[in-house]
């Protein structure tokens with residue numbers, strides 16, 4: 001996989017410098033409380049997945065949260081990965097894997113994930129952060145090349161581990177209050193798109209506000225555009241998360257096939273076709289335009305059918 005990386009601090013410095021140059025007054029370490037911002041023309045709630053502003057009106061926004069099955073921890077390392085790195089390690093309690101990607105010359109992000117039974121089997125639920133890091137450094141010694149892992153100083157056994165929350169909102173605005181970024185929607189980290197999506201939200205909102213229309217119309221346009229743009233990304237994220245939750249389905253394949261299917265993990269078709277057959281079709285499709293077209297058509301069709309079925313199940 002290819003990609004571009006930048007450290008969060010550096011990105012925030014760039015954005016803050018740009019905001020200042022446009023005359024924005026920045027305030028840090030200032031909790032936005034119940035009074036919000038009295039007298040504001042527009043309040044943009046970009047306060048992340050746990051958004052306090054959104055939570056205050058959760059009923060209005062129609063917030064839905066689905067927790068993934070696997071446990072993950074978000075770590076850093078001084079090892080600089082020069083390419084997106086997937087490392088899978090077999091343990092007596094099942095597989096555990098790490099996604100490593102560099103963010104600059106000083107280090108990389110390293111997200112470690114496993115099934116709940118592996119997490120408890122390895123004792124990661126009982127380990128404090130330092131003990132957990134020592135165990136993970138051993139399990140991933142070959143890719144870390146002797147580098148250390150760093151955590152976020154979470155306290156208590158298992159505290160640095162979470163399950164990923166996929167969040168959606170039925171509506172994104174309420175009067176002059178509008179949601180943006182993770183406060184409005186989240187997509188599983190395995191597609192590495194959350195920051196881009198938040199920035200694209202901001203661009204679309206700014207664009208909509210430039211139109212000479214009343215505020216509610218501008219906010220509706222923003223929401224409509226962004227929800228439409230998000231659909232394929234949310235689908236890719238859902239299937240990608242599910243691929244990892246179904247790892248036993250793929251992990252026994254010959255390594256080349258397994259990694260080829262890892263690259264296909266966003267596919268709505270893959271969960272419904274035996275993996276080896278899918279791989280063969282995919283390879284053949286590489287040589288045949290007709291098969292490629294069929295695959296492109298079948299994927300969204302299956303995704304729509306599955307979505308319709310799950311909507312019907314929920315409605316029923």
Ligand SMILES: Cc1cc2nc3c(=O)[nH]c(=O)nc-3n(C[C@H](O)[C@H](O)[C@H](O)COP(=O)(O)OP(=O)(O)OC[C@H]3O[C@@H](n4cnc5c(N)ncnc54)[C@H](O)[C@@H]3O)c2cc1C
Nearest residue numbers: 031032046047048052074181182189192193194195196198
């Ligand atoms: C394990 C993991 C790995 C990821 N890796 C990637 C990746 O590689 N690439 C990528 O693009 N995305 C990645 N993401 C997703 C990405 O982190 C988010 O999508 C992105 O940070 C969303 O940006 P945001 O500005 O909406 O929210 P956030 O980055 O969460 O920012 C919200 C801000 O609001 C502040 N805030 C919260 N409450 C208040 C309050 N009451 N008052 C004042 N301020 C408040 C917070 O301090 C924070 O600064 C990853 C996510 C996870 C979980």
